[in-house]
Amino acid sequence: xxxxxxxxxxxxxxxGGYVCAIRAGQxxxxxxxxxxxxxxxxxxxxxxxxxxxxxxxxEAFFAARAHAGDNPLGITxxxxxxxxxxxxxxxxxxxxxxxxxxxxxLRKARVQMVRGKARILDGKTVEVATPDGPxxxxxxxxxxxxxxxxxxxxxxxxxxxxxxxxxxxSLSAVPQRLAIVGGGYIGLEIGTAMAKLGAEVTxxxxxxxxxxxxxxxxxxxxLARLKALGATVLTGTSADSFADRCLRVTAPDGPRDxxxxxxxxxxxRAPATxxxxxxxxxxxxxxxxIRIDEGCRSSMQGVYAIGDVTGDPMLxxxxxxxxxxxxxxxxxxxxxxxxxxxxxVCFTDPEIVTVGLSPDEAKxxxxxxxxxVFPFSANGRAMTAGDDGGFIRVVARKTSHxxxxxxAVGAGVAELAGEFALxxxxxxxxxxxxxxxxxxxxxxxxxxxxxLRILGHALHI
Amino acid sequence: MAEKNIKVPDVGEGVAQVELxxxxxxxxxxxxxxxxIAAVMTDKATVEIPxxxxxxxxxxxxxxxxxxxxxSVLVVIETSGGxxxxxxxAATPEAKPEAPxxxxxxxxxKPAPAPERTADxxxxxxxxxxxxxxxxxxxxxxxxxxxxxxxRARAAGIDLRQVAGTGPAGRITAADLDRVFEAGPGSAAAAxxxxxxxxxxxxxxxxxxxxxxxxxxxxxNSRIPHITVVEEVDVTALEDLRAAMNAARGxxxxxxxxxxxxxxxxxxxxxHPGMNAHFDDDAGIVTRYNPVHIGIATMTDSGLVVPVLRHxxxxxxxxxxxxxxxxxxxxxxxxxxRDELTGSTITITSLGPLGAIATTPIINHPEVAILGVNKxxxxxxxxxxxxxxxxxxxxxxxxxxxxxxxxxxxxxVQGVKQLLETPALIFMExxx
Numbered sequence: 045x046x047x048x049x050x051x052x053x054x055x056x057x058x059x060g061g062y063v064c065a066i067r068a069g070q071x072x073x074x075x076x077x078x079x080x081x082x083x084x085x086x087x088x089x090x091x092x093x094x095x096x097x098x099x100x101x102x103e104a105f106f107a108a109r110a111h112a113g114d115n116p117l118g119i120t121x122x123x124x125x126x127x128x129x130x131x132x133x134x135x136x137x138x139x140x141x142x143x144x145x146x147x148x149x150l151r152k153a154r155v156q157m158v159r160g161k162a163r164i165l166d167g168k169t170v171e172v173a174t175p176d177g178p179x180x181x182x183x184x185x186x187x188x189x190x191x192x193x194x195x196x197x198x199x200x201x202x203x204x205x206x207x208x209x210x211x212x213x214s215l216s217a218v219p220q221r222l223a224i225v226g227g228g229y230i231g232l233e234i235g236t237a238m239a240k241l242g243a244e245v246t247x248x249x250x251x252x253x254x255x256x257x258x259x260x261x262x263x264x265x266x267l268a269r270l271k272a273l274g275a276t277v278l279t280g281t282s283a284d285s286f287a288d289r290c291l292r293v294t295a296p297d298g299p300r301d302x303x304x305x306x307x308x309x310x311x312x313r314a315p316a317t318x319x320x321x322x323x324x325x326x327x328x329x330x331x332x333x334i335r336i337d338e339g340c341r342s343s344m345q346g347v348y349a350i351g352d353v354t355g356d357p358m359l360x361x362x363x364x365x366x367x368x369x370x371x372x373x374x375x376x377x378x379x380x381x382x383x384x385x386x387x388x389v390c391f392t393d394p395e396i397v398t399v400g401l402s403p404d405e406a407k408x409x410x411x412x413x414x415x416x417v418f419p420f421s422a423n424g425r426a427m428t429a430g431d432d433g434g435f436i437r438v439v440a441r442k443t444s445h446x447x448x449x450x451x452a453v454g455a456g457v458a459e460l461a462g463e464f465a466l467x468x469x470x471x472x473x474x475x476x477x478x479x480x481x482x483x484x485x486x487x488x489x490x491x492x493x494x495x496l497r498i499l500g501h502a503l504h505i
Numbered sequence: 506m507a508e509k510n511i512k513v514p515d516v517g518e519g520v521a522q523v524e525l526x527x528x529x530x531x532x533x534x535x536x537x538x539x540x541x542i543a544a545v546m547t548d549k550a551t552v553e554i555p556x557x558x559x560x561x562x563x564x565x566x567x568x569x570x571x572x573x574x575x576x577s578v579l580v581v582i583e584t585s586g587g588x589x590x591x592x593x594x595a596a597t598p599e600a601k602p603e604a605p606x607x608x609x610x611x612x613x614x615k616p617a618p619a620p621e622r623t624a625d626x627x628x629x630x631x632x633x634x635x636x637x638x639x640x641x642x643x644x645x646x647x648x649x650x651x652x653x654x655x656x657r658a659r660a661a662g663i664d665l666r667q668v669a670g671t672g673p674a675g676r677i678t679a680a681d682l683d684r685v686f687e688a689g690p691g692s693a694a695a696a697x698x699x700x701x702x703x704x705x706x707x708x709x710x711x712x713x714x715x716x717x718x719x720x721x722x723x724x725x726n727s728r729i730p731h732i733t734v735v736e737e738v739d740v741t742a743l744e745d746l747r748a749a750m751n752a753a754r755g756x757x758x759x760x761x762x763x764x765x766x767x768x769x770x771x772x773x774x775x776x777h778p779g780m781n782a783h784f785d786d787d788a789g790i791v792t793r794y795n796p797v798h799i800g801i802a803t804m805t806d807s808g809l810v811v812p813v814l815r816h817x818x819x820x821x822x823x824x825x826x827x828x829x830x831x832x833x834x835x836x837x838x839x840x841x842x843r844d845e846l847t848g849s850t851i852t853i854t855s856l857g858p859l860g861a862i863a864t865t866p867i868i869n870h871p872e873v874a875i876l877g878v879n880k881x882x883x884x885x886x887x888x889x890x891x892x893x894x895x896x897x898x899x900x901x902x903x904x905x906x907x908x909x910x911x912x913x914x915x916x917x918v919q920g921v922k923q924l925l926e927t928p929a930l931i932f933m934e935x936x937x
Contacts, residue, residue, distance in 0.1 A: 444673070469651070471650060471674065473676075476673070
């Protein structure tokens with residue numbers, strides 16, 4: 045048995061774990077990060093990054109297809125074809141570049157990366173099954189950053205033609221008929237891309253609407269686009285079984301059979317808290333998640349947790365911010381989780397961005413707010429980009445004008461997430477936004493105008 | 506609306522009464538289920554009592570420092586629900602329902618506390634005079650400040666909830682924070698304080714662990730005539746031995762000086778059994794103990810605690826080190842059991858690098874001896890030909906002069922000194 049010891053031991057090199065490791069290394073803490081697969085976690089390997097690559101390819105293909113027919117831009121092109129195996133190879137190249145980049149950043153920060161599956165022996169000791177045999181590591185601080193896994197549903201176990209988000213991102217051909225169980229953001233991002241690539245897509249959602257965590261104003265354009273792409277959306281419908289290329293569902297009007305070559309199950313994600321000895325620590329849990337305080341401390345001294353394993357929202361940038369903060373806490377800096385907002389982006393077509401409180405959420409908290417909306421149909425940049433659906437919406441307190449929420453739906457609005465989050469984190473009031481020159485012509489002007497609208501003097505509507 | 510009692514729960518270990526050491530609420534406060542309402546202290550441990558209802562605190566069952574019986578009313582609470590739980594249930598410290606950690610996004614449905622609305626309607630918030638500080642935010646609301654301002658405040662230990670913001674919407678600006686810095690520590694006022702006289706006093710109630718420490722110290726110091734003997738010890742050989750052990754430790758933790766002192770003490774007590782004893786002065790009986798249970802004076806956040814290293818005479822150096830580390834951790838985290846905190850027969854007190862040149866330790870009553878360990882330093886020592894650098898450390902031992910004569914005290918200290926200077930003697934059976 046080989047032995048090692050360190051100051052900080054991180055289990056999992058996903059966005060939370062690797063950022064925590066880099067920052068800990070920068071701060072001169074003797075740090076080891078343990079990871080069974082390639083660094084980068086779900087996000088880089090089988091999540092955010094590969095899905096964005098697939099979405100980009102689907103949009104390029106769809107645009108080419110649009111140009112092959114009669115189009116207002118006057119472009120003549122021949123009917124395009126797509127070799128999905130080459131698309132996937134291109135995507136794999138990007139993933140490899142990024143994971144190697146992360147490995148390089150870890151080396152630069154003098155972090156030791158140990159490959160293998162970790163097993164927690166106690167709050168200070170972890171045994172790793174490395175390719176060279178078992179390695180026992182003693183640590184002062186143990187950070188659990190094991191992330192989450194696709195949630196299986198008992199009626200549709202993963203395997204064969206029943207895919208999780210991981211497998212659907214590595215298909216060698218576009219399935220002719222794809223049924224998607226779960227109308228959350230993962231299912232709809234992939235579903236929209238697959239519909240653009242030519243698949244016959246059916247979305248099955250148990251809730252009364254798709255993307256149930258967003259309000260109907262934000263999701264309506266997404267639903268409209270899915271239908272325009274030929275996809276079928278069944279809400280209030282549960283999936284029962286899959287056999288002989290047929291998905292049996294129960295719709296409000298009774299059972300129904302949906303022909304499908306592949307079934308993608310995106311019924312949410314479950315925190316990865318089992319199979320590595322976590323139970324032995326007897327940590328206090330918050331439901332399925334590890335309970336943490338505002339310093340990412342668990343109920344056991346010297347044991348910390350960051351990322352998806354600590355609860356919603358399960359987002360890479362939340363994990364990264366926690367990881368960075370925790371490394372500084374471990375180095376003795378006075379830090380605490382005091383974020384005002386965590387932006388969330390849904391890369392459907394059109395995209396959805398939400399930061400802070402929606403009008404409904406503000407109402408539920410009994411805040412007196414005013415709401416300003418500016419549609420992209422009155423925005424020059426949106427018109428010239430050939431896609432003027434959607435809007436930007438600002439939620440501000442009535443008397444103080446403090447901005448408590450910004451949401452948008454529209455093509456390319458994901459890139460506005462930074463400005464939205466900055467405004468809320470800086471505690472902007474409406475006058476801060478209207479006093480800032482927004483470049484013309486850009487989609488961001490709609491934020492300026494939506495804010496002006498609450499103040500009663502919008503210029504372009 | 507209904508008034509309900511929350512009673513002092515049974516905190517275990519057969520405790521019949523507890524001392525109130527902290528209130529987390531006052532009458533009029535809104536509490537939610539599981540909010541901590543009070544902290545109570547038993548003989549050894551402090552226990553936080555959560556609320557089992559949601560509602561408004563009507564009255565408190567005692568003042569800080571009061572001793573109250575298990576089962577008596579801790580607080581009266583007015584609940585809005587009415588008929589739910591039976592009145593007068595005892596709060597249980599365990600059994601917390603699971604709730605995900607709150608983030609701004611995650612809990613849209615939670616009703617905001619009532620002050621929110623009133624704050625938003627307050628007219629002077631809407632149109633404050635230009636340039637003056639606005640009222641502080643409603644309770645429970647995060648202060649409005651940009652991340653850089655928040656970080657600077659946190660680094661300086663300033664609670665932004667106490668700082669008035671002059672920015673739009675009451676935002677705390679960098680300039681607002683500058684004014685707090687100018688005002689100096691302990692003040693969120695925006696006036697310069699240099700050259701100003703300070704007035705007033707602050708009063709601290711001596712309660713809980715602090716009161717117990719105070720009582721025990723008075724007892725020991727007023728009853729026991731102390732004699733203190735200070736001697737210097739050349740620990741160069743001991744330090745060499747320790748370094749050699751640590752170099753070969755593999756992945757085991759480093760061994761400190763304390764386990765060697767414990768071993769030396771046990772060995773010295775074999776020749777001086779009268780030092781390992783209790784003196785019951787009321788009965789006039791000295792009880793000598795065959796086992797050596799060493800009290801290890803340990804500093805915790807709330808004060809001095811003395812966990813007990815049991816049967817030190819039977820433990821090797823590494824086992825002693827591990828046990829001391831475990832006890833210290835248990836004491837600091839407040840998890841030490843009653844058994845681990847009672848029954849010592851002699852005590853060691855060591856302040857490590859803060860250990861000074863000499864101390865006058867106070868005996869842990871009813872024991873008859875205490876060994877104080879002072880700071881180690883390299884000093885020039887005359888070896889008969891020249892000055893040589895030696896690692897020197899003083900020991901300061903106090904004895905109960907009623908039952909220990911000066912001669913015996915000095916002989917015992919010399920014995921400890923000899924063992925620590927020639928550590929091999931510690932480990933030789935019947936030869937020292």
